[in-house]
Amino acid sequence: MRPLPAGAIIWQLAQTLWVGGLVLLHLATLAVLDQTGLAPLFIDQFANRASALLVGFAAACAVLQLVVLVRAERVSSLWLDLRGQLLSTALLSSAVYYVLRHWFAEALHWQLLSYLVLALSGLLLVLQPVPGRGRRAR
Template structure:
């Protein structure tokens, strides 16, 4: 495997796995332990924002790998490029809404879930490899 393919897989594992792990495993487990709801909200807000930032950075790295291997046109012609651009837009929107309109909890949850499902669709796509 090339360095680009390894970087692609590592970045994808970090952000997609992190999003799914937090939302569907860690937070429900903490709730089951009986932590105070306000504490759970604070943990969700802090870790959620950190993971969204990580997702944006990792998606940016994946875009760099995709453009290096398959050229710039792959960003809008290839499903992987389209998903990565969607991830960047949704992540940016999430962070802006979190900063300027923090009471929009449903929008933040919707954005988070859209990111998680974009990541899931991205996992199902093949890893970009340089053709000989």
């Protein structure tokens, strides 16, 4: 088996960090904190700050993955390839999350929806092949 190129390693590492972090926060960490009996206000404050940090980190990793995708494939893969579309969706939902957080702070359900769209696009991205390996985009 030949070694992975640097772009493929960067792609997989960035994807593991941001998708895993988003899923881990809401499916594991917050559930465990809720079961420990901590004060609900503390859990809400922790979730609020951790979510904001993770959305920013996810956006930075998605930009990094976009760069890897463009270098491995071509610029048109941003809109023709499903990986580019999913990464664009992730960036758009990250931007919507921060717009809602800054200007419409009371719209918590919409913030959660944009967070879930970000996580879902990341989970669907996990199912796609790494750029430069597997099938090539058209």
